[in-house]
Amino acid sequence: xxxxxxxxxxxxxxxxxxxxxxxxxxxxxxxxxxxxxxxxxxxxxxxxxxxxxxxxxxxxxxxxxxxxxxxxxxxxxxxxxxxxxxxxxxxxxxxxxxxxxxxxxxxxxxxxxxxxxxxxxxxxxxxxxxxxxxxxxxxxxxxxxxxxxxxxxxxxxxxxxxxxxxxxxxxxxxxxxxxxxxxxxxxxxxxxxxxxxxxxxxxxxxxxxxxxxxxxxxxxxxxxxxxxxxxxxxxxxxxxxxxx
Numbered sequence: 001x002x003x004x005x006x007x008x009x010x011x012x013x014x015x016x017x018x019x020x021x022x023x024x025x026x027x028x029x030x031x032x033x034x035x036x037x038x039x040x041x042x043x044x045x046x047x048x049x050x051x052x053x054x055x056x057x058x059x060x061x062x063x064x065x066x067x068x069x070x071x072x073x074x075x076x077x078x079x080x081x082x083x084x085x086x087x088x089x090x091x092x093x094x095x096x097x098x099x100x101x102x103x104x105x106x107x108x109x110x111x112x113x114x115x116x117x118x119x120x121x122x123x124x125x126x127x128x129x130x131x132x133x134x135x136x137x138x139x140x141x142x143x144x145x146x147x148x149x150x151x152x153x154x155x156x157x158x159x160x161x162x163x164x165x166x167x168x169x170x171x172x173x174x175x176x177x178x179x180x181x182x183x184x185x186x187x188x189x190x191x192x193x194x195x196x197x198x199x200x201x202x203x204x205x206x207x208x209x210x211x212x213x214x215x216x217x218x219x220x221x222x223x224x225x226x227x228x229x230x231x232x233x234x235x236x237x238x239x240x241x242x243x244x
Contacts, residue, residue, distance in 0.1 A: 001073075001074050001076070001084070001085060001086040001089060001105065001106040001107065002019050002020060002073045002074065002075050002076070002080060002107045002109070003016065003075075003076055003077075003079040003082075003106070003107060003108050003109020003110070003111075004016060004032060004035065004075050004076065004077055004078075005077070005078060005079075005109040005110035005115065005195065006077070006078070006110060006115045006194050006195025007032065007035030007077060007195065007196055008035075008195045011109075011110050011115070011195050012039065013107065013108070015107050019107050020036070020039065020040060020073055020075075022071060023045065023071050023072060024044075024045060024046065024070045024071045024072070025045070025046045025047075025062075025065045025070050025072045025073070026040065026045060026046070026047050026073045026074075026075065027048040027058055027062040027065070027072060027073070027074045027075070028048075028049060028058070028074060028075035028076070029049070029050065029051070029052070029058070029075075029076075029077075030049040030050065030051060032076070032077050033047060033049045035077070035196070046065075048061055048062075053136075055085065055088055056092075059085065059089045059091075059092040062074045062089055063089065063092050063093050063096065063102075066102045067096065067101060067102065074089055076109070077109075077112070078110065078111045078112045078115075079109045079110070079111045080106055080107070080109065081106050081108070082111050083132060089104075090104060112160060112194060112219050113128075113130055113158045113160075113219060113221075115191075115194035115195050115219075116158075116189065116191035116194045116219040116221060117221065119191050119194060119199070119201045120189040120191065120201065120203070120221060120234040121232075121233030121235055122233070122234070122235050122236065123187075123189060123221050123223060123227060123234040123235065123236050124156060124158075124236065125235070125236045125237065125238045126224065126226070126236050126237070126238055126239070127153075127155050127156070128155050128156035128158060129150040129153075129155040129157050129158070130158045130160065131146050131147060131158070131159055131160070132159075132160040132161045133159055133161050133163075133167075133170040133171060133174060134160075134161035134164075134167070135167070135170065140170065143170075144173065144177060147174050147177045147178070148177055151177055151178045151180070151182065154181075154224045154225050155224060156222065156223055156224045156227065156236055157178070157222040158219060158220070159219065159221075159222070160219060161216055162215075162216075162218055162219075162220050163214045163215055163216070163218065164215065164216050171210065171220070172210065175206065175210065178222060179206060182206055182222075182224075184206050185205045185207065186206040186222060186224075186227065187204075187222075187223040187229045187234050188203075188204045188209040188220065188221065188222050188223065189201070189202070189204075189220070189221040189234045190202040190212040190213075190214060190220050190221075191218065192213065192214070192215065192217050192218040192219075193217045194219065196217075200213065203229055203232065203234060206222065221234070223236055
């Protein structure tokens with residue numbers, strides 16, 4: 001399992017580069033493989049790409065190649081263990097009962113939350129919660145309860161998968177939940193395509209952030225009660241006493 005971070009070579013770890021270079025088979029979502037086109041070695045490797053909602057098929061294919069004795073790299077954007085393919089591939093492998101035949105390892109990558117936070121300043125310096133607004137695999141009512149809990153607990157909240165062409169109301173409902181616990185001027189950062197060509201960074205607040213362009217490549221970071229914006233930076237204080 002290889003986390004490729006945002007997809008730019010500058011944000012790919014040395015370990016990830018080595019694993020990709022040594023793999024005989026590379027499996028992944030076509031869009032992520034496209035991000036790696038300048039990085040992947042040429043010649044001799046089998047590249048297995050597939051589309052959205054084919055995650056189970058990709059996992060089974062990867063496990064089949066591994067059990068056949070091939071060195072396989074399954075790629076995920078960000079970190080493979082954070083909303084990535086690591087859990088699914090491991091579940092499929094464990095389901096075969098042949099896990100002892102495979103050296104399963106996860107190479108960590110820069111997460112979308114980390115990449116977005118770096119562009120905003122220092123918004124994740126205190127406790128935070130990461131919540132995906134995609135209800136394809138998790139019921140929306142469960143997601144709303146998690147948002148409510150994070151809002152009540154005064155966590156900085158990071159929303160993954162905030163909006164798509166078909167799914168447009170979830171981010172609006174999430175905002176309504178947060179407004180029951182936080183002031184309208186609570187800082188919000190919206191980062192789209194972090195670390196990729198055409199990235200966009202918007203600083204706003206809880207009252208107005210929906211005016212920004214938000215899609216599936218966006219990450220929305222909502223500050224806690226202590227977060228602030230100053231000189232173009234979003235900051236969440238850790239609590240250190242700064243004197244002088």
